[in-house]
Each structure stands twice: as structure tokens, then as C-alpha cells.
Amino acid sequence: MRWEILIPLLILGSIYAIGWVRLRRQSRRQKVATRWRMVAYYTGLASLALALMSPIDWLGSQLLIMHMVQHKILVMVSAPLIWLGNPFPVAMWGIPRPARNGVTLALAGDSLVRRGLTLISQPAICWLVFTFIYLGWHDAGPYDLALRVEWVHNLEHITFFLGAMLFWWPVVNGAPRLHKSLPYWGRILYVLAFVPPNAIAGFAIANSPDVIYTYYNSVPRLFGMTALEDQMIGGAIMWVWSSEMMIDVVVIMLGVMFYREKKHKARQAVSAHTHPVHHAGHVEVAG
Amino acid sequence: MRQYWIDVCSRAVPVALLALTMFAVTAGVSGAHGGGTPQLSDVEAGPFRLFVWTSPEPWRAGGEAHVTVAVTSLDAAGQTIPVDDADVAIELAPAGAPERAIVLAATPVAGAGAGFYEGDTSLSQDGAWDVSVKVAAAAGTGDAGFVYQVMPGSQINWLLWLGGALAVLAVVGYLGTRTKKAAAGYTQRAVQE
Numbered sequence: 273m274r275w276e277i278l279i280p281l282l283i284l285g286s287i288y289a290i291g292w293v294r295l296r297r298q299s300r301r302q303k304v305a306t307r308w309r310m311v312a313y314y315t316g317l318a319s320l321a322l323a324l325m326s327p328i329d330w331l332g333s334q335l336l337i338m339h340m341v342q343h344k345i346l347v348m349v350s351a352p353l354i355w356l357g358n359p360f361p362v363a364m365w366g367i368p369r370p371a372r373n374g375v376t377l378a379l380a381g382d383s384l385v386r387r388g389l390t391l392i393s394q395p396a397i398c399w400l401v402f403t404f405i406y407l408g409w410h411d412a413g414p415y416d417l418a419l420r421v422e423w424v425h426n427l428e429h430i431t432f433f434l435g436a437m438l439f440w441w442p443v444v445n446g447a448p449r450l451h452k453s454l455p456y457w458g459r460i461l462y463v464l465a466f467v468p469p470n471a472i473a474g475f476a477i478a479n480s481p482d483v484i485y486t487y488y489n490s491v492p493r494l495f496g497m498t499a500l501e502d503q504m505i506g507g508a509i510m511w512v513w514s515s516e517m518m519i520d521v522v523v524i525m526l527g528v529m530f531y532r533e534k535k536h537k538a539r540q541a542v543s544a545h546t547h548p549v550h551h552a553g554h555v556e557v558a559g
Numbered sequence: 560m561r562q563y564w565i566d567v568c569s570r571a572v573p574v575a576l577l578a579l580t581m582f583a584v585t586a587g588v589s590g591a592h593g594g595g596t597p598q599l600s601d602v603e604a605g606p607f608r609l610f611v612w613t614s615p616e617p618w619r620a621g622g623e624a625h626v627t628v629a630v631t632s633l634d635a636a637g638q639t640i641p642v643d644d645a646d647v648a649i650e651l652a653p654a655g656a657p658e659r660a661i662v663l664a665a666t667p668v669a670g671a672g673a674g675f676y677e678g679d680t681s682l683s684q685d686g687a688w689d690v691s692v693k694v695a696a697a698a699g700t701g702d703a704g705f706v707y708q709v710m711p712g713s714q715i716n717w718l719l720w721l722g723g724a725l726a727v728l729a730v731v732g733y734l735g736t737r738t739k740k741a742a743a744g745y746t747q748r749a750v751q752e
Contacts, residue, residue: 330671333594419594421616490597492610492631492639494672 277324285317288359291366304361313357319350324429333419334491336499336506343432344509347406348517351436355444379448390450395442395462402439403466405431407473410510412484419487439466443521456529463518463525470518474511478504595627598690598705605701607632607642607694613707620685621712624651628665628676630694641674643667645696649678654687654706685711 288310295305322328323345332339364372378385391397409415409428418428440446443463445453454462480503483489488499497505595612602609610629618624626649630642652660663678682688691704 327670327672330668334672420596422594422614425594487597490600490610492601492608492629492641492674494631494639494641494674496638 274325277321281317281321284359284363285314287363287366288313288357289366291362291364294365295362304358305365309357309362312353313359313362316350316353316355316357319345319353320433323350334488335495336485336488336502337509339419340506340509340513344513346429346433347402347436347439348514351433352440352444355437355440355446358447360447386450389448392438393441393450395451395454395458398438398441399462399465402435403469405435407469410473410477412486415485416487419485456525460522460525463521467515467518470514471511474507474509474514476507478507478511480507595625598707599692599703602703603701604692604694604703606699607645607696607701608639609692609694609701609703611690611692611703611705613690617710618682618688618707619710619712620682622681623679624682624709625679626663626665626677626690626692627668628692628694630674630676630696632698641672642694642696642698643673645674645676645694647676647678648693650689650691650693651680651682652689653684654689657689682709685709 292305292310295302323342328338328342328345332342364375367375377383379389380386392401409418409432414424414428418425442451442454443459477484483499483503485503488502493499495502595614596616597610598613599609599611602611608631610631612627614625614627615623628647628649630645630647631639632642634640647665649663649665650660651663652658661680661682663680665676665678667673668675668677686709688707688709689704690707691702693702694700
């Protein structure tokens with residue numbers, strides 16, 4: 273049992289559960305703690321458990337394919353789902369009042385914590401930090417070292433996850449909101465900008481004529497494929513999964529944009545119908 | 560504060576329990592993390608091909624020493640297949656002192672595929688150690704070994720340092736909060752006056 277992972281997950285899950293119930297008791301109409309957000313949050317935590325505690329974790333040391341799958345779950349599934357759960361305000365209601373006051377004070381006004389968070393949560397910095405972490409760990413040296421040394425492996429997973437949380441922060445526009453929200457077109461450009469570096473790295477790994485991650489030369493080939501074939505499929509997973517995820521996000525963003533536009537037009541139409549005199553007057557003035 | 564805990568017990572605990580159950584089911588929990596420093600790779604040992612990894616890196620006197628072994632053999636077509644009915648013994652002895660050998664009966668790795676075995680121990684002294692892996696299964700017996708240079712025990716207690724750093728952070732955070740509260744109270748009084 274990997275208690276070092278299970279215990280933090282249980283604590284995070286419990287705090288959210290307490291906060292969610294407390295908020296729901298106050299009002300069922302509020303939009304902070306909704307059912308779909310709870311499902312998103314717990315699915316995110318469950319995906320973390322799946323990536324770090326299931327046989328995927330063990331198989332990652334035997335097959336590059338499984339290691340890539342593990343990383344994709346951490347950065348492309350767990351992180352955005354946890355953000356969608358709106359964890360900050362819900363968790364605030366899940367912790368005791370003195371702790372809540374402490375967090376509020378730490379983030380209030382011009383505090384050091386707030387300034388630090390404001391600095392690192394700028395969209396350009398979020399993007400750069402994540403891309404650097406993501407590509408940096410895929411270099412042969414750090415990657416092989418992570419497979420050999422456990423604490424480096426843990427560091428790799430922690431930085432992947434935290435980097436991904438930073439990356440998805442402006443996209444999901446999660447609380448605490450320390451900057452003006454990115455417009456939807458801005459979020460679309462933000463995620464699309466990640467496609468080329470990811471695709472180049474994935475393509476290079478998939479098409480390399482040599483085994484890049486030599487650690488996999490030292491493991492038994494129990495699954496009927498050579499280290500090179502494993503690497504080819506692993507690189508393709510990196511390339512296709514992340515690019516596909518970004519395109520999914522773009523489609524969702526476009527859908528939200530159209531939905532909002534439609535709603536806005538409908539509201540305008542209702543307004544025009546309800547206040548025709550005002551509009552007629554407006555036309556006269558304009559004319 | 561009391562009301563908070565009443566809330567927690569009466570309403571939130573069932574939800575939390577549901578969440579815990581979900582984790583336990585989803586995790587399918589494996590104790591093994593995998594990886595380690597390869598010491599033997601595809602080495603012939605009787606009818607078997609052995610792979611051995613050690614972790615953590617490096618082993619230190621008085622610290623944990625973990626050994627993972629994969630026992631495989633080749634089928635008629637030359638494909639590597641796992642051997643899952645093996646008795647695997649790991650013998651560790653300081654160089655030149657075989658009478659002080661520690662023998663571990665390796666157990667199958669939980670949550671991993673067939674053919675993987677592991678054992679844990681702690682080594683009492685630094686310097687060179689002879690490590691040998693002995694395998695017995697229906698197909699026969701075999702053994703292979705390597706020499707590991709164990710490092711002196713760590714002089715730094717990282718856990719203590721981490722705990723100390725967290726305690727300092729907590730105190731600084733608490734004092735910072737108190738200072739802010741005091742400042743807020745002073746401003747409020749000044750406004751009222």
C-alpha cells in the first residue's frame with residue numbers, strides 16, 4: 273500500500289466532502305458546490321489514485337507505453353478534472369474556521385502569498401512552466417534517472433501534476449481568480465500553442481531509430497514487443513493523446529462561446545420585446 | 560469549533576466514507592512502485608534468464624535495501640516468458656564473510672505481472688557486499704550474483720529537517736496571521752474613534 277499517496281488523497285477527498293455538504297446545507301441554488309463539480313473532483317482524485325497506485329505504476333517501469341499512459345492521466349485527466357471540481361472555495365468550507373481565516377488573510381490585500389501566486393499564475397508563465405517541465409522530463413537523462421531512483425520518480429510525478437495544475441488554471445478559470453479571466457479565444461490559442469511542442473517531442477520519440485530511454489533495454493520483454501516497438505507506440509501516445517485532448521478543449525470552448533452568444537442574443541431579443549418604446553426612442557435619437 | 564465537529568460527524572462522514580470506498584475500489588492497490596537500478600539484465604542462470612534491480616540508490620548502512628528479481632525463461636520460439644512458480648532466495652553477505660550472510664525468501668510482487676519477486680532487508684555495515692540470487696522451480700535451479708558497494712549511513716536526518724522546516728513555516732504563518740489581525744483591529748478602532 274502506498275500510504276504516502278493514499279493519505280493525502282483521503283485528506284483532500286474528505287475536506288472537499290465536508291465543504292460540499294456544508295455549502296449544500298446553506299443553499300441548494302448556489303453554483304459553487306454542484307453535483308457535477310463533485311463528480312469531476314472525485315473522478316480527478318480517483319484518476320490520480322489509478323495512475324499512482326494501480327498496476328499502471330508498476331508496469332510503467334517495464335513498458336514505456338504504460339509510463340506514458342501514467343503521465344497522460346496525471347497531466348491531461350487528473351489536473352483539469354480537479355480544477356473543474358472548483359476545489360478552492362469548496363475546500364475552504366471544509367476546513368475549521370481558524371484555518372479558513374488564516375487562508376483568507378494569507379490571500380488578502382497585498383500579502384506575500386497573494387503576490388507570489390499572482391506572479392506564477394500569469395497565463396504565459398503557467399504555459400511556459402508546464403511546457404518546460406513536460407519536455408524537460410522527457411529528455412533521456414532525467415527520464416532514465418527517474419526510473420532508477422525512486423525519489424526522482426516521485427519528484428517527476430509531483431512536478432508533472434503541479435505543472436499541469438498551473439497549465440489548466442487559466443483554461444478552467446478556477447478560483448482563486450487572481451487575474452482577469454482569459455477570453456475564450458485566448459484560451460483556445462493557449463491550448464493550441466501546446467500542440468506543436470508536444471507533437472514534435474512525441475514524433476521524435478516515436479520515430480527515433482534507437483532506444484532513447486535505455487533503461488527499458490534492461491527489463492524483460494514480457495509483452496511480445498521490443499524496446500524500440502514499445503518506444504514507437506509510447507511516442508505516438510504522447511503525440512496523439514495530448515494533441516487530441518487540446519483539440520477537445522478547443523471544441524468545448526467553441527461550444528461554450530456559441531452557447532453564450534446565443535443566450536446573449538436571446539436576452540437582447542427579450543429586452544427589445546419588453547421595452548419597445550425605449551428602443552424606438554433610441555432610434556430617433558440616432559437618426 | 561464544537562458545532563463544526565458536530566456538522567462533520569452528522570452529515571459529512573457518510574459522504575467521506577463513500578469517497579474513501581471509491582478510492583479503495585479504484586486504486587486496485589499495488590504496493591510496488593517498480594523501477595530501481597538494474598544490476599543484472601538477462602543473465603543466464605541454469606534454465607532461467609534473470610533480471611535484478613536494487614533500490615533505493617545507493618544502499619546505505621543501516622538503511623533499507625530492496626531487491627526486485629524477474630525470473631524468465633525462453634520458450635521454443637525464443638519468446639521471453641515469466642516463471643511464476645519459482646522459489647527465489649536472495650543472499651547478501653559482506654565481502655569475505657559468507658558466514659554472516661542474510662538470506663531473504665523473496666515474495667511475488669503484489670500488483671505486478673507474473674515472474675516478479677522482491678525482498679527487503681537492512682544492511683549493518685558499509686563496504687562491498689556479495690549479493691546472490693538463487694532460483695528453484697519445476698524447470699530446474701539456477702543462480703547469479705553481483706557485488707554491491709554499500710555507502711556509509713547518512714549523517715543527515717532529512718525527516719527531522721523537513722519536520723523542522725514545516726514547523727518554522729507554521730510558526731511564521733501563524734505570527735503573520737496574528738500581525739495582520741492586530742493591524743486590522745487597529746485600523747477598525749481608529750476608524751471608530
